[in-house]
Amino acid sequence: MSIFRLVTVNTTPERAKRLIGRVAEGVKDRYTIVHAANADNIDDVKPTLEREQPDVLFTASMWTPEQAQEIVTIAKQTVPGIKTFSIPYGLHNERGPDAIVEFITENLPNILGPGTRSGL
DSSP: OOEEEEEEEOSOHHHHHHHHHHHHHHTTTTOEEEEEEEESSGGGHHHHHHHHOOSEEEEOTTSOHHHHHHHHHHHHHHSTTOEEEEOOTTHHHHHOHHHHHHHHHHHHHHHHOSSOSSOO
C-alpha cells in the first residue's frame, strides 16, 4: 500500500488535521495518508514544503480560486512532481465538514493515482 505525505494549507490548522484524520481513517484500506504539516498562510507554504517534502498538497475551501492557484504554483515550483488538490471555495461554509470529507474521499483516486513520488 502506498504512503502519501500530505501538507494542508488552512488558516485553521486543527480543523485541517481533524478533517484529514477522518479522510485517512475512511480510506485506510486503500491508502496510508500522513498529515505531515499545515501552512497557516500563503507565506508559509514554501518553507513548509521545503521542510516536509510532501507527496500531496491540499488547499482549503477558505482560499479564493486565485489564492488556491497561487498556492498550487508555489507547490509545483518547490516540490517537483507534487500532487495538488484545491477544495472548492466556500464548500465548508456552504455544506459543512462532512461535505469536505466526502468531496476529498470521492476525488482521492484521481488525486493520488498509482504510486508515489517519493516511493515511501
